[in-house]
Structure formats: C-alpha cells, structure tokens
Amino acid sequence: MAARSFMRLWSRFGARSGTRWFGAAAPAAGTATRFGSKLLLGAVGASAFAYAAHKYATEDGVISTAYAAGKPEAQNSVFSQGKQHAVYVWIHLKPGADVKKCAHVAANIQRIVDHVVPPKESDDDEEIWAGVGFGPNFYHRAYGRSAPEDYGYIERKGTNGDMPATGGDIFLHAKSNSVGNLFHLTKKFMNAFPEDSVDKFDDVYSFTYRFGRDLTGFIDGTENPAAEDDRQAVAVDDHGGSYVITQRWIHQFDVIKKASVDRQEAWIGRNKSDSTELRNKLKSSHVARIVGGTEFARPKPFQIVRQSMPFGSLSGDAGLFFIGYAASPKNFNYMLDRMVGADVDGIADGVMMMTKCVSGTYWYFPSKNDLKKLA
Ligand code: HEM
Secondary structure, eight states: OHHHHHHHHHHHHHHHHOOOOSOTTOOOSSOOGGGOSOOOOTTTOOGGGHHHHHHHHHHHHHHHHHHHHHSOOOOTTSSSOOOSEEEEEEEEEOTTOOHHHHHHHHHTHHHHHHHHSOGGGOOTTTOEEEEEEEOHHHHHHHHSSOOSSOOOOOOEEETTEEEOOOOOSEEEEEEESOHHHHHHHHHHHHHHSOTTOEEEEEEEEEEOOTTTBOTTSSBOOTTSOOSHHHHHHHHOOTTSOEEEEEEEEEEOHHHHHHSOHHHHHHHHTBOTTTOOBOSSOOTTSHHHHHHTSOSTTOOOSOOOEEOOEEEEOSSSOEEEEEEEEESOHHHHHHHHHHHHTOSTTOOOOGGGGTEEEEEEEEEEEOOHHHHHTTO
8 A cells, every 4th residue: 555655656746846766865766786686675575666777787797887987986885775764973083082993993984784694694674885985084084185075064154044054074875775783783892982082973873754755754865866876976976986965854743734835845846745846936945945046947057966854753752864965165165155045145045944964064075995094
C-alpha cells in the first residue's frame, strides 16, 4: 500500500515536471558500482524504486569506470545515494588535544566501519557508508597546509533569522539502513579518541519521513542531482575531496500549523503535495533565493549534493539536519548569502519563516588517499 502510494506520487510529479527524484532524504535505490556492481533493492523493499535502481546500475557500469581513471577517489559518504538513516557527528576538540592522534582516529574510520559490519557480513540493510571531514583550523594543523580553497564559514544575519557560525574540528557522516549500526559506529569512533581530547560533541540520528518529505511536509530533494555521474561532478573537486556544509535547523511547528498551505507554498516556491514548481514565485521563495531568480525552471548558477535528513522528537526539538557536498565552498556561499538577503537585493528566504538555524559550519572531506596520509 505504502509503496503503491509512493509510486503514484513519484510518477505524478516525475512525469509532469521532468524533475529528478532520489534527493536529499530519499533512501537508497541503487548504489554506485564503486561499492560493488550490485543493485540495492532490498533496502526499502518497495517496488517503486526498481525503475530508478535499474537505470543507475546500467548507466553506472560505464560512468564509474571512466571516473576511476580520472579523479582520486572520494570517501564513501560523498556522492553515494541515501540510506534510511544517517548519523551526523560534530566534534569540538580541546585546545590541548593531540592533533596527530585525533587525526589518526578519523583517518581510520573505515577500519571502525569494518569492525561494526565485517565486509563479509555486509548486505544492503547492514552496510555503512561513512566519510570524515575537518574544519579549516584542524585541517591546517593535521596536514601542515591549507585545503585547496579557503572554506571559512561566517555568521550571517537576516530579517527572517540568523545563521550562527559554531565551528568544529572533526565531522563524521555515516549512512545505513540500521540505526543500531550507526549508534554502534559512533560509540566506537568516539571511544577511539585519546582520553581528555574531546571538548564536546553532538551526534544526531536521522530518519526518512513519508517517502522523502521534510518534517514541514514538503518533498525535499526534488532538484537534487540524482545520477551518480552528476553527483560526483557536483560534489568532488579535482583532488578527490569535497567541501561540506552542515547546519542544524529547528522547525517552528506552531508557525507552520497556523500558516495556510498557499502561504507555505509561497515560502518554498513549490507545491506542497507533489513538489511541482510554482510558475509565479515570490522573489523571497526558497527556490528563487537558491537558483537566483523567479523564472520557471531557471538554469541553476550553482549546484550542491544535498544529503539532509529529518531528525528529532515531538517532545523536544525536531527539524532538518542540513548537509550538502560541493566541489567548491563558493556554491554554498552564494546560496547562504541569498537566503539571508546579504546579496544586492536584500531579500530574505521564506523557508526561514518555518525553521530556525541553530548551528553551522563548513568542512573539507579529503580524498581516500589524502585521508590515508593521516593514518
Ligand atoms: C531547514 C532548512 C531547509 C528546508 C526545510 C529546505 C527545503 C527545501 C525544499 C522543500 C526544496 C524544494 C524541493 C527540492 O528541490 O528539494 C528545496 C530546494 C533546495 N534547497 Fe533547500 N531547504 C532548507 C535549507 C537549505 C539550505 C541551507 C540550502 C543551501 C545551502 C538549500 C539548498 C537547496 C537547493 C540547492 C535546492 C534546489 C533548488 C532548485 O534547484 O530548484 N536549502 N529546499
């Protein structure tokens, strides 16, 4: 039943708008051949995913091989598809922490993953795809040089809300259909740091909601790059590394409840039921802020690979853990400046009426090879 209604939803907006599904919060449909040339259909068990999974598998066989020769390999979290759960671990080290030893822990993430789920026992439901990134200061101290591009994250203030800069040293992003495996991984990862080196950390466990909807009720990920080659081209730089934005957003459910659906759609610039793009968008709509204008199907000046997912509880805070990967931090800067209205037109983003940003920073996820240098 659930699969059938999803199929209806998918075919409705997919056929009408030509937009791509399998975005930020959609669970894995098919996986890249770099993780083995298999189809990942068991993950959700929904027949609705079969079409896209097959498509990726046939296309990817060729594309992945072509990339393997060209670019150093990116870490496993960077452009792989989503799973049903993810964990986001945001670590602040103490000023006196031993950088070399802490970098060593991060660089051995795949070993910890293999310990939690031994490769022989790994299947679609159990497997974990993980990657680690570093804040600019930690990166410089660990490698003795800067990342290819400067990726400082500045605090931004706007009329619909602010985006605080909360810093951080090490970040872990891991995806799996088993949230238990992600908890176990986080525990082992955090225990591996030398005693007295971690000042504070935050581990957020996320989930998919109603076939890829954000907790506001809007479908999230419609315009996300979907095919493996597109995701890789957008997310990975020439060195096999990737810049990452993370922000924690707490949704204002009382505001959302009181606003009409028309008003909410005006804030986003898309239809709430099936994500069709509005032809008459406000300049302040989220879509118009992000793509740089109100025209229908406007070409995108910048793209990112979003892997954001809902998190939280009704008795506490709940919202979106926003995470995006890109080959340059400029892509994020353009979008964030326009969201707060810091560019020339000074207009703030409607989505910020529904949700408040409470933390944020940028990271650099080095290539697998560069990460190994710290091990
Ligand atoms: C809680 C905060 C946010 C919510 C609830 C949210 C929600 C949405 C929704 C519903 C869409 C339309 C469907 C889609 O294409 O996915 C969208 C599009 C998009 N959002 Fe967000 N978003 C949030 C924050 C952000 C941030 C911080 C960025 C950038 C740094 C961003 C970047 C994008 C991009 C690139 C698109 C696609 C635009 C297009 O090409 O049409 N979003 N978002």
